[in-house]
Amino acid sequence: MKGRNMTRWRDPAKDPRQEPKSNLITAEGAARLRGILDHLSRTKRPALSAKVGEAAAQGDRSENADYTYNKKELNRVIARIVYLTKRLDELRVVDRLPADTQKVFFGAFVSLEDAEGETINLRIVGHDEMKPEQRWISVDAPLARALLGKTLDDEVTVMAPGGEATYLITSIRYANASKPA
Template identity: 35%
Template structure:
């Protein structure tokens, strides 16, 4: 039997997935009602409302199954319980970029990533490059715009 791959995430990411799942589950009865109402209009072969509702039902069920899978494999990590001198999942790192400007990122799971909020996925190019690095390590990352260089300035577990 294959082992189930755990998905590391922060409590924030878990709560976000759980809220999304709850909203989809609440949508289920509304879709069933829409299907019943469309069915009452007669000929299903030319009934756009019926086909639209059935399509939405399929999408919602697929999303629910996907979210239930992710939640069942969630491994919630609290960064405040971590320590050490290397970058790991959950760490917040301050880097100096090519122009010696500080940039700050938290290493998170793919479902929590939001670069605008300073959250990058551990399996993004920069995330992969950062994992296991220490303060003063230099990092080179290939991005669509070319090569980027960073210097690890600070590692925090907050």
């Protein structure tokens, strides 16, 4: 039992992190990830490399806080660059409207009404572009899975932490994209 990265054991069959994630992403999400990768590669990494070089030139590295901090930060940035490069290669960009825009599919903006009459607006996006504060949910989420393929005025029942929740679909729309696939 060595190492700092030791975590508690989780049953792989019950661990939600082991569930396969879809490799779908919207065109806007892919552009955002490419922008982050570009910024890290062209701006942040060279700046950190220069800081590490300057700190290393000061002499003894064992007690040099600048060197230690910047080296850790540089390694973190390099790891993020490697992750984004691999992730962008495996993602499939969905940049077209579905053939039937009257149904809920990937990329849809959906308005739901719950049992109390409250309206919930959400968007179904890829795992890499979720924004909980804007209610952009992953296509892999239970609510999104329940919504896929449904039409206007359909009722959807989902198991929620507080019990079953039933929603009525009140509107479906899609962002501007190219013609249907």
